[in-house]
């Protein structure tokens with residue numbers, strides 16, 4: 001958490017507020033979130049630069065800067081973003097990790113209560129290597145069932161684990177893996193190389209569908225996730241598998257079961273209709 005729909009929601013909220021804005025001043029209050037960049041280099045690079053584009057790659061927010069760099073923030077469990085129009089209150093400053101004062105006086109803040117998130121600063125070459133290690137984006141038009149099957153072929157690993165592997169497919173985490181496998185009526189533990197072409201096609205359609213529906217609902221808020229304007233998502237009300245242990249399957253009425261044996265995370269499924 002957050003996964004593709006949540007980070008996409010955040011960047012869609014932030015893009016119109018930040019794109020074209022110049023960073024007048026930067027304050028970094030904690031350094032343990034930094035990866036491959038020092039505090040002084042981050043401040044030096046960002047000060048005076050213009051945020052040209054705000055986008056998403058997998059579960060990460062990407063800020064393309066006029067300096068030619070990209071700042072990448074992975075919000076993980078407790079990170080959130082807001083653009084403040086007015087000076088920050090004391091409560092708003094609490095847990096703020098990065099504060100970017102823009103030239104028009106607004107303040108863009110990355111806040112992270114437990115600081116599990118990370119901030120990277122990459123040049124063009126670093127970015128190519130970074131993005132090259134991640135699999136295709138499921139909401140891109142080029143993500144066909146054939147591309148999907150090709151990324152997953154040749155592995156005996158459980159299909160749930162395979163679709164959460166960011167090198168194979170970008171942006172799918174535990175919640176949407178549970179949901180997509182339920183929708184596709186596939187057992188999450190099934191070895192990936194045992195899937196038929198028809199099952200690959202079904203799973204492909206289910207992944208794309210659940211991500212699109214979650215995005216339309218601004219994502220899933222179970223605890224900390226907030227949109228780029230501080231709102232809760234709404235997809236938690238639509239979940240059919242994740243978190244429904246012991247409850248009746250919405251398809252067949254039998255009891256949903258949870259296992260931790262696949263990847264140590266909670267996998268909830270219907271043993272009756274997911275084979």
Ligand SMILES: [Zn+2]
Nearest residue numbers: 249252270273
């Ligand atoms: Zn069922």
